[in-house]
Amino acid sequence: xxxxxxxxxxxxxxxxxxxxxxxxxxxxxxxxxxxxxxxxxxxxxxxxxxxxxxxxxxxxxxxxxxxxxxxxxxxxxxxxxxxxxxxxxxxxxxxxxxxxxxxxxxxxxxxxxxxxxxxxxxxxxxxxxxxxxxxxxxxxxxxxxxxxxxxxxxxxxxxxxxxxxxxxxxxxxxxxxxxxxxxxxxxxxxxxxxxxxxxxxxxxxxxxxxxxxxxxxxxxxxxxxxxxxxxxxxxxxxxxxxxxxxxxxxxxxxxxxxxxxxxxxxxxxxxxxxxxxxxxxxxxxxxxxxxxxxxxxxxxxxxxxxxxxxxxxxxxxxxxxxxxxxxxxxxxxxxxxxxxxxxxxxxxxxxxxxxxxxxxxxxxxxxxxxxxxxxxxxxxxxxxxxxxxxxxxxxxxxxxxxxxxxxxxxxxxxxxxxxxxxxxxxxxxx
Numbered sequence: 514x515x516x517x518x519x520x521x522x523x524x525x526x527x528x529x530x531x532x533x534x535x536x537x538x539x540x541x542x543x544x545x546x547x548x549x550x551x552x553x554x555x556x557x558x559x560x561x562x563x564x565x566x567x568x569x570x571x572x573x574x575x576x577x578x579x580x581x582x583x584x585x586x587x588x589x590x591x592x593x594x595x596x597x598x599x600x601x602x603x604x605x606x607x608x609x610x611x612x613x614x615x616x617x618x619x620x621x622x623x624x625x626x627x628x629x630x631x632x633x634x635x636x637x638x639x640x641x642x643x644x645x646x647x648x649x650x651x652x653x654x655x656x657x658x659x660x661x662x663x664x665x666x667x668x669x670x671x672x673x674x675x676x677x678x679x680x681x682x683x684x685x686x687x688x689x690x691x692x693x694x695x696x697x698x699x700x701x702x703x704x705x706x707x708x709x710x711x712x713x714x715x716x717x718x719x720x721x722x723x724x725x726x727x728x729x730x731x732x733x734x735x736x737x738x739x740x741x742x743x744x745x746x747x748x749x750x751x752x753x754x755x756x757x758x759x760x761x762x763x764x765x766x767x768x769x770x771x772x773x774x775x776x777x778x779x780x781x782x783x784x785x786x787x788x789x790x791x792x793x794x795x796x797x798x799x800x801x802x803x804x805x806x807x808x809x810x811x812x813x814x815x816x817x818x819x820x821x822x823x824x825x826x827x828x829x830x831x832x833x834x835x836x837x838x839x840x841x842x843x844x845x846x847x848x849x850x851x852x853x854x855x856x857x858x859x860x861x862x863x864x865x866x867x868x869x870x871x872x873x874x875x876x877x878x879x880x881x882x883x884x885x886x887x888x889x890x891x892x893x894x895x896x897x898x899x900x901x902x903x904x905x906x907x908x909x910x911x912x913x914x915x916x917x918x919x920x921x922x923x924x925x926x927x928x929x930x931x932x933x934x935x936x937x938x939x940x941x942x943x
Contacts, residue, residue, distance in 0.1 A: 516640035519680045527555035530662050530685040531630075536564040538627040541620075541654050544571035544593075545783045547647025549632045549664030551689040553578050556630070560587040568610070568626065570649070570845065572597045573694055573783075582606065593845030594836075603841050611889070614750065614780075614848045617653040617804030629655040630662045632689075634669040636680060644676035644800075645669040646752065646782030646792050652676055652802040660684040668693050670793035674800040698785040700755060703734040706869040706903035711738035713901050714865050718742060718819050721769035722861075725749040725812075725852050726821035728783060731867045735821050739764055746770035747777035748815050750807055750848040752798065754784040757791050767797070772814035780806040807848045812855025818862035820852035824891070825868075826879045829918040829937055831894035831909045833866055840887030850892045857898055857910070866892070870902040870926040878929040880921050882936035900924065918942045 514522070531552060534540060540556065542548050548569065556567065557577035563586055567578065570592035579597055581589050589607040591598055592614075601607040612619060620626055629651060633642035642663060644652060652675060655661060661678060663686040703711060711734030718724070718739065723746035726732035736755035739745065746767040747756055756777070759765040767775045780803045782792055792798055805811055812818060824835045825843065836844040856864035868879055880902075884890070900907045900921065907920035922933045937943040 516636065516680050519640070520636055520686070523680070523683055523686050525685055525687060527551045527687050528558065530687050531556045531559060533660060533662070533685055534563065534565060534628050539566045539568060539625070540628040540630060541568045541626040541651055542630050543632070543644065543647040543651040544649045544781050545573055545647060546669070546693045547632050547645060547649070547651065547781070548572065548574070549630050549689070550574065550576055550691065551687060552630045552662060552664050556587070557581055560585040563587050566590055568592065569598070571595050593847065594842045599843065609842045611846055613807075613846050613851060614650055614803045615807035615851050617650055617802065620650070620654040620657055626654040626658055628660045628662065629658040631655070631664070632666050632669055633663045633678060634671040635665055635667055640680040642678045642680070643671045644678065646672055646779070646789075646800055648674070648676045648800050648802050649781050650803050653804050662686065664689050666690055666693075668789075670789050672792060672800045673794075673796050673798065675802060676800050693786070693789060695786045695789070696754065696784050698754065698787045700733045700737060700758065703730060703737065707731060707734040709903040710867050710869070710901050711735045713906050714821060714867060715739050715742070717863060717906070719817060720744055722746070722817040722819045723748050723770055723815040724819045724821070725856075726755065727751050727823070728753050729823060731823045732821060744769045746815065747779070748773070748806070748812060748818065749778070750780050750803065750852070752777065752779035752782040752792070754788050757784070757788050771816050773799070778806060803848065807851035809851055809854035809858055812852060813858035813862070816860045816862075818856045818859035820856035820862075820864040822849045822852065822864075822866055823868050824866050824879070826881050826884065827866065827900060827921065828881050828884050829921055829933065829940075829942055830914050831897045831900070831917050831921070832884060832890045833892035833897060834884060834888055835891035837887075837889040839885045842889075846891060850896065853892055853896050853898065857896070864898040865901050866897055866899070867901040870904055870924065871929075875926060875928065878926060878933070880925040880929070880933065882933060882940060914942055
C-alpha cells in the first residue's frame with residue numbers, strides 16, 4: 514500500500530477517530546496551536562462513557578472539554594492552568610499536575626500516555642507529517658504511545674527538527690483546515706515599568722549572546738530594547754514575534770553561537786500569522802522536544818546564555834512564585850527553572866527574573882516578606898541569579914538572606930519599602 518492509500522485508509526470522522534481510544538488509556542495533546550480542536554471536541558462527546566484521562570497544557574481556545582464534569586467518566590488534567598481551564602482547575606473540577614516541561618522521563622516511567630492526539634501539517638511525498646511548532650513534551654510521549662491520532666491542517670507550518678510523524682505510525686487521522694489562533698504582527702508599546710525593565714536587562718546583554726525570553730510584556734520589552742545589539746543567537750522554549758522581529762532587523766543571526774551555530778532552537782511557537790509564515794519550512798529554525806531544549810546541560814552549551822522569565826511574586830529570601838496565588842493555581846511550572854539553571858551553568862551566562870514591582874494599580878507589592886500558605890515555589894532561592902523591576906537590578910546569587918532582603922527592598926516600589934523593612938525585622942532577617 515503506498516502512502517496515499519494508507520492516508521485514505523486511516524482518514525475518518527473525528528468521532529470515529531476518538532472511537533479507537535479505550536477505557537483505562539491516557540490521552541495527551543500538545544500546547545497552544547498544536548491542540549487538535551475537532552478531536553478534543555469529539556473526545557469530550559465521549560465524557561460520560563469513556564473511562565480515561567485527558568492531559569492538556571497551555572490551552573488557548575475554549576473547547577467542549579471545558580464542559581466535562583467532575584462526575585463524568587472522562588477525567589481532565591492539565592500541566593498548565595490556562596485561561597479556558599483556570600476556573601475549572603481552581604474549583605477542583607479539573608486536576609492539575611505540577612510538572613517541569615523538560616520531564617520526559619515522567620512519560621517513560623511513572624505516567625505512560627497510550628494515546629497522543631495532535632495537529633499536523635499535511636503529509637509530504639515521503640509519507641511524513643510534521644507536528645508544526647508544537648513539539649513541547651508531547652513529541653517524546655508520541656515516541657512511546659500506542660496510538661497516534663492526527664488532525665491534519667493545511668495552515669500548520671512545516672518545521673525542521675525532530676517533530677516528524679510517518680503515516681505508518683498513525684492510527685487514525687482527520688482533516689480540519691481551520692485558521693490557526695494568531696496574535697498581532699507588531700509588538701504592543703510597553704508600559705513605562707516594562708520599558709525600564711527591558712532596558713535594564715538589555716544593558717547587561719553583550720553582543721553575540723544567545724537569548725531566551727517568553728511571551729508577554731517583559732519578553733517583548735527586552736526584545737525592543739535589544740535593537741542595537743549585534744549577532745544574537747536563539748535557544749528558547751517559546752519562539753514568538755519578538756524573536757522574528759529581531760531576526761528581520763538583523764539583530765539575531767546565530768552567527769556567533771558556539772552550539773548549534775546558525776540555527777535558532779525552540780520547542781514550540783505562538784504568535785502572528787507572519788510568525789507562522791516565517792517558521793514554515795525555514796531550515797534556520799529547528800524545533801526539538803522540551804526534554805532536550807530545556808535540559809540545563811544542553812542550555813549551558815551556549816556560551817553567554819541569557820534567560821529572561823517573569824514571576825507573580827518573590828519573597829525577601831528570593832523564592833520565586835510564577836504559577837499560583839496561594840493554593841489557587843494560575844499557571845504552571847513551565848520552563849522557568851530549566852533556563853535559570855542552564856543560563857547559570859553557561860560560560861558568561863545570566864538569568865533574570867523580571868516583573869513590575871506592583872500589581873492592581875500600585876496597591877499590591879510583588880516583593881513580599883513571605884509567601885502565603887499554599888503558595889507554589891517555582892524557582893528556589895538558591896537558583897535565582899538577578900531580579901529586575903522598574904526600580905533596578907538585584908543580584909541575589911551567592912548572597913546571604915539578609916543581603917538579599919536589602920537588595921530586594923531597594924528595588925521594591927517606594928510605597929512598600931518601609932513596610933517590607935518592618936516585616937523583615939520581625940522575621941529577624943534584618
